[in-house]
Amino acid sequence: MDKGLLIVLSGPSGVGKGTVCSALRKQMPELVYSVSATTRAPRVGEQDGVNYFFKSHEQFQEMIKNDQLLEYAEYVGNYYGTPRDFVEETLASGKDIILEIEVQGALKVKEKFPEGVFIFLLPPSLDELKGRITGRGTESQDTIDHRMTVAVDEMNLIKHYDYAVVNDEIDLACKRIESIITAEHCKVRK
Numbered sequence: 529m530d531k532g533l534l535i536v537l538s539g540p541s542g543v544g545k546g547t548v549c550s551a552l553r554k555q556m557p558e559l560v561y562s563v564s565a566t567t568r569a570p571r572v573g574e575q576d577g578v579n580y581f582f583k584s585h586e587q588f589q590e591m592i593k594n595d596q597l598l599e600y601a602e603y604v605g606n607y608y609g610t611p612r613d614f615v616e617e618t619l620a621s622g623k624d625i626i627l628e629i630e631v632q633g634a635l636k637v638k639e640k641f642p643e644g645v646f647i648f649l650l651p652p653s654l655d656e657l658k659g660r661i662t663g664r665g666t667e668s669q670d671t672i673d674h675r676m677t678v679a680v681d682e683m684n685l686i687k688h689y690d691y692a693v694v695n696d697e698i699d700l701a702c703k704r705i706e707s708i709i710t711a712e713h714c715k716v717r718k
């Protein structure tokens with residue numbers, strides 16, 4: 529049996545990764561989603577094991593020590609990481625898995641899985657990006673400013689990715705990603 533595809537959806541905070549990813553999962557129910565571990569506090573409505581596995585700093589350090597994370601990164605004061613076993617088991621079972629992670633972590637995954645499909649989600653403009661982060665209403669002004677500075681640095685790393693998808697409209701962005709996945713399945717692997 530062929531292994532599944534490892535799909536990494538990355539891009540700056542507020543670009544719409546979470547929104548596009550959940551829309552995509554509705555359209556492609558067979559696509560498995562990797563739930564990350566984080567030390568960030570849950571936001572209203574977020575559930576442990578669904579949105580994230582919420583961990584203390586000590587628990588997260590323990591996961592790092594035990595090599596349980598495929599990658600992890602510190603992002604705006606918190607740790608985020610991808611549980612390794614779940615990804616490897618899903619791929620081995622022939623299913624596709626999508627990781628929705630920030631840029632540093634995505635580049636670490638690329639070192640381990642160069643055959644993965646790396647997709648960078650772009651905002652239509654930086655002004656629109658700031659508007660989306662602010663409009664979501666989950667961040668303080670300081671965090672918004674910090675995330676915007678990080679966003680500009682992150683966009684310079686797009687050259688390491690296989691595909692760039694502009695998130696102008698959610699449905700269009702999803703269609704583009706679906707087409708990428710279809711094309712990757714048709715690819716002749718050398």
Ligand SMILES: Nc1nc2c(ncn2[C@@H]2O[C@H](COP(=O)(O)OP(=O)(O)O)[C@@H](O)[C@H]2O)c(=O)[nH]1
Pocket residue numbers: 539540541542545546564565568599600601603608609610611628629630631632633634
């Ligand atoms: N490297 C890495 N980044 C992650 C992981 N999980 C989530 N992230 C990223 O961490 C950043 C912050 O996530 P979060 O606090 O939920 O904010 P939001 O995604 O901007 O709503 C986002 O860019 C996420 O995609 C992970 O397992 N590894």
Ligand SMILES: Nc1ncnc2c1ncn2[C@@H]1O[C@H](COP(=O)(O)OP(=O)(O)O)[C@@H](O)[C@H]1O
Pocket residue numbers: 539540541542543544545546547548660661663664695696697698
């Ligand atoms: N294509 C889009 N057009 C307009 N607003 C969007 C679009 N995609 C996402 N958003 C909005 O932008 C904000 C940030 O989206 P989110 O998915 O939380 O981003 P990320 O996961 O990349 O941080 C949310 O309020 C979301 O509703």
